[in-house]
Amino acid sequence: MLKRLVGRTSLISKFSFSTNESTDISVRDSIHRLIDRASMYTRIPGSFIDGLKKCSHVLELSIPLKKDNGQLAVFEAYRAHHSIHALPLKGGIRFAPNMRLADIEGVAALMTLKMACADIPYGGAHGGISVDPSSLSVLEQERLARAYAKELIKSGFMGPSIDVPGPDIGTDGRTMAWIMDEFLKIAPDVTEGLAAVTGKPEAAGGIAGRKEAAGLGFYFALKNFLEDEELVEPLELTKELKGKKIIIQGFGNVGYHVSKFLSENGKAKIIGVLDQNGGVYKATGLDITALKTYYDENKTLKGFTEGKHFDNPEDVLSKTCDIFIPAASENTITVNNSHLLKCKIVAEAANLPLSIKAEENLIKNGVAILPDIIMNSGGVISSYFEYVKNIGHISPEKLTKRWELKSNEKILQFLARILGTEVQNSDLQVASDLEIVNNALEDIIQNSVKTAKKTSKLYSISYKDAAYVNALNRIYENLRYSSHYAA
Ligand SMILES: NC(=O)C1=CN([C@@H]2O[C@H](COP(=O)(O)OP(=O)(O)OC[C@H]3O[C@@H](n4cnc5c(N)ncnc54)[C@H](OP(=O)(O)O)[C@@H]3O)[C@@H](O)[C@H]2O)C=CC1
Ligand SMILES: O=C(O)CCC(=O)C(=O)O
Known part of the structure; x- marks a missing residue:
């Protein structure tokens, strides 16, 4: 059921911001502040910057659901298309209570910036259903996801060349598979139908590594940032991840995979993990598996005996650590709790986890902030690879495997002839889908960190402002030639 469809063409922003933080900070307000801050280090015209603060289209829906007990429930749902400078649009679908349009529009804008930063040629989108998924049975969740997908498709808000959603808070591969199935039912003649959604399980056309990609990307980004002497020396930290004491807020898809890669690959010590109802702490490092x-x-951290449990999450939040990682949701760190953090770095795994004031306070206290649009970009980068796979109907490994094996065999035979040795078939290896995807992910993230460091040094600004400057410049370069925005 369509409630409201807003097409916005005006590039004039009526936005202004106050200096005091309200208790009701919207993500849209925060992102406007961040865009304004970064735009001072660009030559982009103000009218263009104002235009970037607006979403191009916003869809508001009321979705009726017949519950398992026969009763009817109605849920508010949304999808915001931020910038159509590059199509398709891309961004998460969330099932979470108390969703607000101002936050959804803000995350959609953040997605545009995140993809520009990673040089992914898509515009940003975001949306979801205002529901606590744990209050629904699996069948109810499926019916709701399908009904939402149907409305998006009917309204022209979803499709491989329009808007390609992926997973976010409260959704996962299974949700994405239901949504894709709904698309294929409604539009069976679309050849690229599999590419209507990403984050699907591999068996449903997904790509190897998507589930863990936000965590792996975060690990690559953190490793690369720590190599910067200008970051670690003033903080009196070493460059290695090994042994770093880390506290993580949120233990969902992103929080878990961040913890896993930092502890397994990076040998960091995850000393604290917190959810909404408390936290566990172990000074020598928790066993993440x-x-x-x-x-x-x-479904709770309470009762885990290999660490001390605290009923109040703030008791873990306030422990001393090297790096604090918010990996739960937006605005989980505000002026109300930022003073509790005793860390040297806050590395943002969630989208916009810090309110602007909280960020300012932390910076004043000498804490370095590593920006979400780089740190958690692994998820959407991997979604991009899945999309490319689905559009081409072939995985990266399948296309080149035989050719790679043969050329490697020839090189080995040549070397063996020179060295007078035998070629063993077991010496021959070619990259798997997972290796191709993970290496490409590492390459993109490494480049995002490198360019952020360069811009940060050039203007003596924070990594966060630098990442925004790079993203804004890329969008401007792209958009200025479009007929909509020619300046
Ligand atoms: N999934 C993805 O691919 C990507 C997600 N992101 C972003 O990462 C963040 C986390 O997403 P994701 O892991 O997918 O979501 P999930 O739904 O999988 O997990 C969220 C976790 O955070 C917990 N949580 C919620 N609020 C708080 C709080 N105030 N304090 C502590 N813990 C809390 C939840 O606990 P409970 O279940 O008890 O509520 C849950 O464990 C979001 O900001 C999302 O937008 C970014 C890039 C990619
Ligand atoms: O893969 C996607 O499209 C969504 C990723 C996402 O939710 C995010 O980057 O915040």
Whole structure:
């Protein structure tokens, strides 16, 4: 059921901001502040910057759902298309209570910036259903996801060349598979139908590594940032991840995979993990695999005996660590709790987890901030690879495997002839889909960090402002030649 469809063409922003932080900060307001701050280091015309603060289209829906007990429930749902400078649009679908349009529009804008920063040629979108998924049965969740997808498709808000959603808070590969199936039912003649959604399980056309990509990308980004002497020396930190004491807020898809890669690959110590109802702490480092098994079974951190549990999350939030990683949701760190953090770096795994005032306070206290639009970009980068795979109907490995094997065999035979040795078939290896995807992910992230460091040094600005400057410049370069925005 369509409630409201807003087409916005005006490039004039009526936006202004106050200096005091309200208790009701919207993500849209925060992103406007961040765009304004960064735009001072660009030559982009003000009218263009104002235009970038607007979403091009916003869809508001009321979706009726017949519950398993036969009763009717109605849910508010949304999809915001931020910038159509590059199509398709891309961004998460969320199932979370109390969704607000101002936040959704803000995250859609953030997605535009995130993809520009990673040089992914898409515009940003975001949306979802205002619902606590744990209050629904699996069948109810499926019916709701399908009904939402149907409305998006009917309204021209979804499709491989329009808007390609992916997973976010409260949704996962299964949700994405339902949504794709709904698309294929409604539009069976669209050849690229599999590319209507990303984040699907591999069996439903997804790509290897998507589920863990935000975590792996975060690990690559953190490793690369820590190599910067100008970051670590003033903080009296070493460059290695090994042994770094880390506290993580949120233990969902992103929080878990960040913890896993930092502890397994980086040998960092995850000393604290918190959710909404408390936290666990162990000074020598938590066993993340054991914690994940416990959390999946019990849906709570409480009762995990290999660490001390605190009923108040702030008791863990306020422990001393090297790096604090918010990986839960927007605005989880505000002026109300930022003073509790005792860390040297805040590395943002969630989207916009810091309110503007909280960020300012932390910076004043000498804390370095590593920006979400780089740190968590691994998820959407991997979605981009999945999209490309689906459009081409072939995985990267399948196309080149035989050719690579043969050329490697020839090189080995040549070397063996020179060295007078035998070629063993076991010496021959070619890259798997997972290796291709993960290496490409590392390359893109490495480049985002490198360019952020360069811009940060050039203007003596924070990494966050630098990442925004790079993103804004890329969007401007792209958009200035478009007929909509020619300046
Ligand atoms: N999924 C993806 O591919 C990507 C997600 N992101 C962003 O990362 C963040 C996390 O997303 P994701 O992991 O997918 O979401 P999930 O729904 O998988 O997990 C969110 C987790 O955060 C917990 N949580 C919620 N609020 C708080 C709080 N105030 N304090 C502590 N913990 C809390 C939740 O606990 P509970 O279940 O008890 O509420 C849950 O464990 C979001 O900002 C999202 O937009 C960014 C890039 C990619
Ligand atoms: O893969 C996608 O399209 C969504 C990723 C996402 O939710 C995010 O980057 O915040």
